Amino acid sequence: MLGWSAALILSLCFASLSVAQHKRVVVDVVPSSSSLKAGDDFQIAVRFKIESGWHMYWLNPGDSGLPPTVEWTAPEGIKIDPKLAFPPPKRIAAGEDLISYGYEHELVVFASATSDRQISGAIRIDAKVSWLVCKDTCISEKADTSTTIAIGPKTAPNPSFQAFPSPATVQAAKTEHGDSGVELSNDMTAGVISAYLGTDDVDPARVDLFPPSVEYAEFGKPTIVKNVKGSAITIPFRVLPGMKEAADGDAMLVRTDDKGNRTGTLIPLRFDFVK
Amino acid sequence: MKTAFFSFALALGLTAIVSLTAFAEDKHAGHNHGKLAIGDAAPAFTLKDQAGKDVSLADFSGKIVVLEWFNEGCPFVVKHYKEGHMNAVAAKYTDKGVVWLRVNSTSKSSQDSNAKIASDWKIAGPILLDADGEVGQDYGATNTPHMYIVNKEGKLAYRGAIDSDSSADTSKVAGATNYVAKALDELVEGKPVSQPETKAYGCTVKYAKN
Numbered sequence: 001m002l003g004w005s006a007a008l009i010l011s012l013c014f015a016s017l018s019v020a021q022h023k024r025v026v027v028d029v030v031p032s033s034s035s036l037k038a039g040d041d042f043q044i045a046v047r048f049k050i051e052s053g054w055h056m057y058w059l060n061p062g063d064s065g066l067p068p069t070v071e072w073t074a075p076e077g078i079k080i081d082p083k084l085a086f087p088p089p090k091r092i093a094a095g096e097d098l099i100s101y102g103y104e105h106e107l108v109v110f111a112s113a114t115s116d117r118q119i120s121g122a123i124r125i126d127a128k129v130s131w132l133v134c135k136d137t138c139i140s141e142k143a144d145t146s147t148t149i150a151i152g153p154k155t156a157p158n159p160s161f162q163a164f165p166s167p168a169t170v171q172a173a174k175t176e177h178g179d180s181g182v183e184l185s186n187d188m189t190a191g192v193i194s195a196y197l198g199t200d201d202v203d204p205a206r207v208d209l210f211p212p213s214v215e216y217a218e219f220g221k222p223t224i225v226k227n228v229k230g231s232a233i234t235i236p237f238r239v240l241p242g243m244k245e246a247a248d249g250d251a252m253l254v255r256t257d258d259k260g261n262r263t264g265t266l267i268p269l270r271f272d273f274v275k
Numbered sequence: 276m277k278t279a280f281f282s283f284a285l286a287l288g289l290t291a292i293v294s295l296t297a298f299a300e301d302k303h304a305g306h307n308h309g310k311l312a313i314g315d316a317a318p319a320f321t322l323k324d325q326a327g328k329d330v331s332l333a334d335f336s337g338k339i340v341v342l343e344w345f346n347e348g349c350p351f352v353v354k355h356y357k358e359g360h361m362n363a364v365a366a367k368y369t370d371k372g373v374v375w376l377r378v379n380s381t382s383k384s385s386q387d388s389n390a391k392i393a394s395d396w397k398i399a400g401p402i403l404l405d406a407d408g409e410v411g412q413d414y415g416a417t418n419t420p421h422m423y424i425v426n427k428e429g430k431l432a433y434r435g436a437i438d439s440d441s442s443a444d445t446s447k448v449a450g451a452t453n454y455v456a457k458a459l460d461e462l463v464e465g466k467p468v469s470q471p472e473t474k475a476y477g478c479t480v481k482y483a484k485n
Binding site for chain 1: 348349350415418435441442443448453469470471472474476477478479480481482484
């Protein structure tokens with residue numbers, strides 16, 4: 001009896017360490033260039049192929065979950081920005097009244113990188129990737145993977161990378177959304193974040209706003225509000241006491257076009273509840 | 276950009292006030308937090324522990340009670356048990372007279388599964404069976420682990436995360452701030468809890484579907 005329990009606990013605890021165990025996700029890294037000119041910038045895509053029925057999480061996982069992380073190792077002269085760019089997430093029901101923000105089937109995230117003029121030969125980039133993948137239960141998984149980019153006279157685009165949805169669609173056009181922001185009640189116990197949608201009519205089914213992960217703010221559900229200036233999508237939040245310094249976080253405004261394509265725009269927000 | 280924001284904010288002002296009030300009164304705004312506030316009387320309950328014995332909050336009147344929402348299948352809970360961290364914190368404070376109760380609101384849990392995990396993980400105290408999720412819902416428990424502290428007057432003094440590291444990585448536990456330990460130290464000394472509320476992390480509670 002004791003042997004059985006021990007085995008069960010061991011498998012539960014060490015599921016993430018066992019390489020031989022079946023993983024729910026297959027990971028690979030794909031550079032934007034098959035050949036790179038020394039001194040040029042480039043990008044690296046990290047692609048997660050997720051088993052059907054399972055899901056992974058956005059930077060703000062919502063009510064539960066954890067986003068994937070990548071620890072990069074690159075040679076001298078290569079700098080990789082640790083901040084990953086994510087595509088528009090979906091809302092995934094996580095139980096009664098609880099919502100997570102994440103992805104099913106496939107997730108591709110992007111890292112930006114720079115290179116020095118002095119590099120030569122071939123560069124090998126290693127990635128230690130960890131993630132949480134869930135269905136009814138959650139499993140922590142990890143994988144080590146790598147890619148090699150040749151250094152050459154020109155930067156040649158990698159066709160495999162070109163097939164991915166352009167990372168540009170998830171980057172913030174920071175000056176466009178001047179009318180979006182954070183509004184706090186006078187006593188700083190609650191607030192609203194808003195993303196300005198413009199003066200055109202808005203189809204509520206085609207617009208969504210995902211809040212950032214902010215330690216001292218608990219977000220509710222989005223609604224669309226209209227006034228003389230146009231419409232905005234807003235999310236109320238409750239402030240948890242104790243903030244010691246202001247925090248920044250990006251909300252993501254997601255629009256769906258007629259064909260069902262979703263594009264995301266990041267709205268940088270600053271949260272200051274320091275009393 | 277700042278002026279544009281402020282003028283828009285002013286125009287939005289009325290609507291924002293309306294939506295703020297609506298949120299404050301909306302008891303279904305995601306988490307039941309609108310129902311139970313810090314300082315409120317902690318909801319009463321009677322649940323069976325892993326030996327089948329009835330355990331009620333009222334049994335511990337006058338004591339500090341910790342409620343730990345638990346699910347052995349959740350990696351964030353495993354994080355705190357794999358190297359004995361949660362048991363060590365519980366032991367430190369039960370030695371000081373604090374009561375530490377685990378509550379399992381997982382729909383598939385049973386008295387037997389609670390008994391088994393208590394034995395396997397060397398859990399010293401009661402694991403209460405709440406498979407129908409009623410008590411979890413009363414407290415608005417959303418995650419595992421989700422921590423609540425009831426003070427000697429029976430009022431909710433703390434709600435939220437066990438600690439400041441929201442990953443599932445056991446190696447991060449030692450370096451994190453344990454919010455529950457901090458609050459218990461304050462309560463044991465008769466001081467108010469300096470940080471009564473934090474955001475819980477972990478898996479969602481696997482409530483029974485309606």
